[in-house]
Amino acid sequence: xxxxxxxxxxxxxxxxxxxxxxxxxxxxxxxxxxxxxxxxxxxxxxxxxxxxxxxxxxxxxxxxxxxxxxxxxxxxxxxxxxxxxxxxxxxxxxxxxxxxxxxxxxxxxxxxxxxxxxxxxxxxxxxxxxxxxxxxxxxxxxxxxxxxxxxxxxxxxxxxxxxxxxxxxxxxxxxxxxxxxxxxxxxxxxxxxxxxxxxxxxxxxxxxxxxxxxxxxxxxxxxxxxxxxxxxxxxxxxxxxxxxxxxxxxxxxxxxxxxxxxxxxxxxxxxxxxxxxxxxxxxxx
Amino acid sequence: xxxxxxxxxxxxxxxxxxxxxxxxxxxxxxxxxxxxxxxxxxxxxxxxxxxxxxxxxxxxxxxxxxxxxxxxxxxxxxxxxxxxxxxxxxxxxxxxxxxxxxxxxxxxxxxxxxxxxxxxxxxxxxxxxxxxxxxxxxxxxxxxxxxxxxxxxxxxxxxxxxxxxxxxxxxxxxxxxxxxxxxxxxxxxxxxxxxxxxxxxxxxxxxxxxxxxxxxxxxxxxxxxxxxxxxxxxxxxxxxxxxxxxxxxxx
Numbered sequence: 073x074x075x076x077x078x079x080x081x082x083x084x085x086x087x088x089x090x091x092x093x094x095x096x097x098x099x100x101x102x103x104x105x106x107x108x109x110x111x112x113x114x115x116x117x118x119x120x121x122x123x124x125x126x127x128x129x130x131x132x133x134x135x136x137x138x139x140x141x142x143x144x145x146x147x148x149x150x151x152x153x154x155x156x157x158x159x160x161x162x163x164x165x166x167x168x169x170x171x172x173x174x175x176x177x178x179x180x181x182x183x184x185x186x187x188x189x190x191x192x193x194x195x196x197x198x199x200x201x202x203x204x205x206x207x208x209x210x211x212x213x214x215x216x217x218x219x220x221x222x223x224x225x226x227x228x229x230x231x232x233x234x235x236x237x238x239x240x241x242x243x244x245x246x247x248x249x250x251x252x253x254x255x256x257x258x259x260x261x262x263x264x265x266x267x268x269x270x271x272x273x274x275x276x277x278x279x280x281x282x283x284x285x286x287x288x289x290x291x292x293x294x295x296x297x298x299x300x301x302x303x304x305x306x307x308x309x310x311x312x313x314x315x316x317x318x319x320x321x322x323x324x325x326x327x328x329x330x331x332x333x334x335x336x337x338x339x340x341x342x343x344x345x346x347x348x349x350x351x352x353x354x355x356x357x
Numbered sequence: 358x359x360x361x362x363x364x365x366x367x368x369x370x371x372x373x374x375x376x377x378x379x380x381x382x383x384x385x386x387x388x389x390x391x392x393x394x395x396x397x398x399x400x401x402x403x404x405x406x407x408x409x410x411x412x413x414x415x416x417x418x419x420x421x422x423x424x425x426x427x428x429x430x431x432x433x434x435x436x437x438x439x440x441x442x443x444x445x446x447x448x449x450x451x452x453x454x455x456x457x458x459x460x461x462x463x464x465x466x467x468x469x470x471x472x473x474x475x476x477x478x479x480x481x482x483x484x485x486x487x488x489x490x491x492x493x494x495x496x497x498x499x500x501x502x503x504x505x506x507x508x509x510x511x512x513x514x515x516x517x518x519x520x521x522x523x524x525x526x527x528x529x530x531x532x533x534x535x536x537x538x539x540x541x542x543x544x545x546x547x548x549x550x551x552x553x554x555x556x557x558x559x560x561x562x563x564x565x566x567x568x569x570x571x572x573x574x575x576x577x578x579x580x581x582x583x584x585x586x587x588x589x590x591x592x593x594x595x596x597x598x599x600x601x602x603x604x605x606x607x608x
Binding site for chain 2 (some may be wrong): 171237239240241243244245246247248253257258261262267319348
């Protein structure tokens with residue numbers, strides 16, 4: 073006969089497990105929501121046009137984060153400008169040219185490992201490598217970020233290169249196209265989405281980076297053009313957040329920056345999803 | 358009729374596996390030669406050797422002598438890209454590039470240095486006409502080629518191959534991915550093309566070989582068993598294995 077008590081026990085267990093998992097998801101969601109609401113609640117009221125459009129002044133004792141915003145833009149641009157050709161070039165070589173699959177495997181593994189290293193180590197190395205020779209400046213920070221983001225760009229490009237159908241390459245070779253022409257006209261257009269996704273991820277990472285920049289780019293809040301800015305020390309938004317909160321106790325400003333960074337992060341993730349959707353649609357055509 | 362390709366004692370290895378054994382064949386100009394044989398017999402491998410597409414596969418080793426119009430295709434003086442311009446290829450699965458119909462056809466000519474718009478326009482039109490697809494495409498040259506049907510895509514690929522004005526067109530089972538109507542259109546097209554081009558095609562379909570080709574080569578286990586006029590191969594094969602294959606005893 074059917075064992076009633078055993079089946080009751082099983083049912084009880086099922087209910088218990090479901091409840092436990094519901095609890096986990098509830099806690100997770102609550103934490104995220106709390107963080108969002110808390111940071112936005114503390115930060116948004118402190119965001120004023122004056123804060124966004126001025127530089128800090130000790131005379132008037134006012135704080136403005138325009139220099140930090142600009143520094144962030146400069147460092148993002150400089151980093152991408154250097155890391156893109158390097159990373160995409162390396163990816164193309166590894167996927168399209170390299171014939172020794174063993175070496176390729178080792179490089180890929182090394183790149184994966186690199187992207188998992190704590191950023192403070194990059195900071196330390198960047199300080200010794202760049203800041204010691206060129207001084208503490210945004211450029212030194214950018215170069216450090218280049219090393220940090222190189223694996224990301226390389227890997228996302230590589231993954232995307234692998235999705236370009238082999239039949240495209242064959243078709244082009246069959247028409248008498250040389251290697252570089254095949255890469256430039258058939259392979260690269262097919263992996264633009266990977267490059268863009270890599271860029272967006274890198275921008276996110278640069279925005280969020282503080283440890284590596286503390287060592288290399290400095291803390292200054294001077295208002296500069298892009299050339300002078302890169303040659304001078306400067307704080308990005310994230311570093312500024314640290315400085316204002318930790319060293320000056322300006323929590324209002326810190327939270328304002330936090331809110332801005334958070335919104336930017338959401339926007340970046342949104343952009344990444346959009347890009348991927350756009351290209352997925354084009355590919356399925 | 359003279360021979361455009363002559364192959365002597367050619368063997369091919371994929372690593373340790375010998376895929377082709379001592380192949381000897383003379384392919385006549387301006388005619389259609391069909392390669393038949395069961396899967397894995399080496400007929401596609403052999404076809405791809407003729408314009409050195411096998412160079413792309415790591416670990417391939419080739420011995421013997423292959424001459425195109427008297428020139429050794431593996432000699433150092435031969436630029437492989439020019440060889441592939443002379444000996445074009447159409448693949449099993451239609452593989453148009455993800456660009457416009459026009460750009461697909463213009464890809465080859467542009468690769469070989471033609472940039473003049475008027476000249477390109479002419480080449481594109483002529484290639485599409487030669488591939489009997491002009492009427493269907495002339496109003497949508499700027500549309501993406503991936504929006505066409507499979508049969509149209511394959512004819513587009515044939516047009517793309519014709520646009521570089523090759524001498525020989527290699528076709529690797531060009532209709533195996535297509536429906537019967539598209540297949541018969543491509544067969545008709547191939548027969549028309551032999552006036553201007555030498556055509557070598559791999560086919561899985563013996564009826565297709567009979568319908569289309571002038572000469573047939575039968576491959577088995579990496580060997581070229583028999584090569585003769587198509588009519589003779591199918592009416593009075595000399596080799597017992599050929600007879601068994603064409604009468605459907607295996608394969």
